[in-house]
Amino acid sequence: MSKSVAGNMIIFLLLLLMQVLICNHIMLFNVATPIIFIYVLMRLPMDLPVKMVMLASFLSGFLVDIFSDTPGVNALSCTIFSVLRKPVYMMYTGKDDNLAGLSPSISTLGAPLYMKYLFSMTLIYCMLSIGIEFFTFTSLSRMLLIIICSSVMSFILMLGVDSLMSHSGRHT
Amino acid sequence: MLFIVLVLISCTLLFTGNTYQESVYLTSANRVSSSIYGVSQGVTGYFNLRSINEDLQRRNALLENEVLNLKNAIGNLNTLVPMDSAEAQRLQAHRYDFVSASVINNSVNRPRNYFTVNRGSDDGVRPGMGVVSQNGIVGIVNVTGRHTARIISLLNVTQIFSVKVKGTNSVGSLIWKEGNPSIAFVTEMPRHVKYHVGDTIVTSGYSNTFPEGIPVGIVMAQVRASDDNFFTLKVKLASDFNELSTVRIIRDMYKSELDSLNQFDSKEE
Numbered sequence: 001m002s003k004s005v006a007g008n009m010i011i012f013l014l015l016l017l018m019q020v021l022i023c024n025h026i027m028l029f030n031v032a033t034p035i036i037f038i039y040v041l042m043r044l045p046m047d048l049p050v051k052m053v054m055l056a057s058f059l060s061g062f063l064v065d066i067f068s069d070t071p072g073v074n075a076l077s078c079t080i081f082s083v084l085r086k087p088v089y090m091m092y093t094g095k096d097d098n099l100a101g102l103s104p105s106i107s108t109l110g111a112p113l114y115m116k117y118l119f120s121m122t123l124i125y126c127m128l129s130i131g132i133e134f135f136t137f138t139s140l141s142r143m144l145l146i147i148i149c150s151s152v153m154s155f156i157l158m159l160g161v162d163s164l165m166s167h168s169g170r171h172t
Numbered sequence: 173m174l175f176i177v178l179v180l181i182s183c184t185l186l187f188t189g190n191t192y193q194e195s196v197y198l199t200s201a202n203r204v205s206s207s208i209y210g211v212s213q214g215v216t217g218y219f220n221l222r223s224i225n226e227d228l229q230r231r232n233a234l235l236e237n238e239v240l241n242l243k244n245a246i247g248n249l250n251t252l253v254p255m256d257s258a259e260a261q262r263l264q265a266h267r268y269d270f271v272s273a274s275v276i277n278n279s280v281n282r283p284r285n286y287f288t289v290n291r292g293s294d295d296g297v298r299p300g301m302g303v304v305s306q307n308g309i310v311g312i313v314n315v316t317g318r319h320t321a322r323i324i325s326l327l328n329v330t331q332i333f334s335v336k337v338k339g340t341n342s343v344g345s346l347i348w349k350e351g352n353p354s355i356a357f358v359t360e361m362p363r364h365v366k367y368h369v370g371d372t373i374v375t376s377g378y379s380n381t382f383p384e385g386i387p388v389g390i391v392m393a394q395v396r397a398s399d400d401n402f403f404t405l406k407v408k409l410a411s412d413f414n415e416l417s418t419v420r421i422i423r424d425m426y427k428s429e430l431d432s433l434n435q436f437d438s439k440e441e
Contacts, residue, residue: 051174058178065185072186072193079178132186135196 004045004103012040012060015161020067023157032149034157035125037064041082042121042158045103046089050082057082070133077128081121088120106162118162119155126151226272229418232306233270236420240268240383268383269423271295273303275416276320280353285325287311289419292319300381300431302422308387308410309333309375310419321421327353327413334379335388337405338372340365346373346388346407353413356389358405367391373407380430382422 019037027033041057061078065071089104092113106114126147134143187197244267273289291297293316301313303323311323312331324331326348333346335358344361358373371391377384389407396404424430 054174054178058182061182062185071189072182072184073190076179076182076186079175079182083175132193135193 008040008044011165012037015039016060016063016067019064024068028153029149031146032153033146035122035129035150035154036157036161038078038081038122038125038154039158039161041078042085042118043103043105044085046086047102050086053085054079054082073129073132076132077125080128081125084124085121088124089117092117092120106166115159118158119151122155122158123147123151126154225418226274229306229420230272233272233420237268237270243385244268244383267425269296269425270420271297271423272418272420273297273321274418278325278413278416280325280327280413283329283350285327285413286314287323287325287416289321289323289421290319291421292317292321294318296423297321297421298423298427300427301424302382302386303419304382304386304422305411305416305419307412308389309382310411310413310416312381313421323419325413326356326409326411333382333388334376335373336376337361337365337367337391338374338385340367343376343378344402344405354409355392356407356409357395358407360399360402361405363401363403367405369393373405380424380427383424 015037019035023034023036037060041053041060044053044056057078058075061074061076064074068074093109102108104114104117108114109117130143130147130150137143187194271291273291273295276288276290278287279285287310289297289303297313297316299313299316302309303311303313309326311325311328313321314324315322326333326346329348329350331348334343335346336343342362342365344358346356346358348356361367369391373388373391375382375384375386375388387410389409392406392408394403395406
């Protein structure tokens with residue numbers, strides 16, 4: 001357990017650095033900014049107490065905010081995101097599944113289910129953070145375009161991170 | 173609970189740390205709060221109307237006072253052009269002053285109507301002073317107590333007021349005949365006076381009760397007169413006596429002086 005926590009923390013720190021140093025400066029075709037630091041939050045075991053997930057999410061969002069100079073945007077998004085994590089997971093897997101120690105991944109859920117979960121959560125996060133950043137519906141079409149493009153790009157990048165993780169997992 | 177706390181912290185960070193979100197939040201919050209305040213003001217606004225009305229009446233009295241005094245000053249100056257300036261200044265001294273009062277009892281349906289106001293001799297009210305509402309004259313002080321005064325209403329068949337058609341110098345007498353509290357008659361108007369229906373009837377200023385030019389009513393029609401040399405005008409009164417609430421009592425600083433002159437005349441006779 002402590003090993004997985006430490007591993008998650010290291011991954012989180014790496015992703016955080018990537019997010020603030022690289023991803024935040026990307027605006028592909030002027031519509032897509034990748035968000036990858038939420039990968040760890042999505043991968044947290046489903047049986048973790050909601051309060052703990054909420055606190056961890058808030059802190060990680062807060063850290064990203066500090067480095068991105070966007071106080072509150074990611075903290076608020078992550079807090080709401082953490083509450084929605086379980087319901088989305090339940091929606092795809094069914095309520096009766098045993099959640100003990102289960103961490104969402106291709107190996108535990110299977111590729112189609114995992115991808116659905118990953119994309120849904122990414123889309124939710126992008127909707128939250130970009131919605132809060134825009135904070136108005138006056139340019140709704142552009143906001144939707146950015147949300148969709150950012151979600152797709154983040155999703156692809158997170159799949160890449162996922163394959164790297166599973167690759168390194170197999171080697172270690 | 174934790175969720176609410178975290179959301180609140182995030183929102184605080186969001187609205188204090190981001191200029192854009194802060195401005196959007198403030199604009200939206202202002203819109204919401206202003207609409208709420210608007211509704212609440214719509215409800216509570218009525219509670220203060222009495223004091224606001226009294227305040228406005230007081231301020232109106234001050235302004236009217238000023239207008240009358242300025243008119244008086246202009247009149248004096250017009251006749252005093254050759255006089256030296258010290259003399260002119262002395263005569264410019266304020267002649268009229270107003271005491272604002274609330275009507276506490278009123279009647280309109282008797283032949284001799286009176287009303288009572290909440291100002292008396294302690295406030296400087298004396299019998300014989302003119303009383304006006306915001307629309308025009310309403311009566312003359314009859315009897316004063318220390319804190320109240322009884323006013324002879326314009327709607328009193330025994331009371332006669334000296335009036336004229338605005339813009340002319342021919343004087344007539346305003347009398348009320350029983351019945352309709354919004355209609356009175358101007359009798360003894362000389363035949364040669366030109367008037368039109370809708371002309372304003374104002375006080376003549378020939379009595380020392382009312383200054384010249386205070387509105388009385390509007391000419392409605394001419395009615396047949398008993399004397400061929402004069403005609404009688406039917407007048408719609410400017411003041412609504414059914415809704416009399418706040419009035420002003422006019423104090424003329426020259427009144428005692430003028431009264432003593434009149435007494436002197438009567439002694440001579």
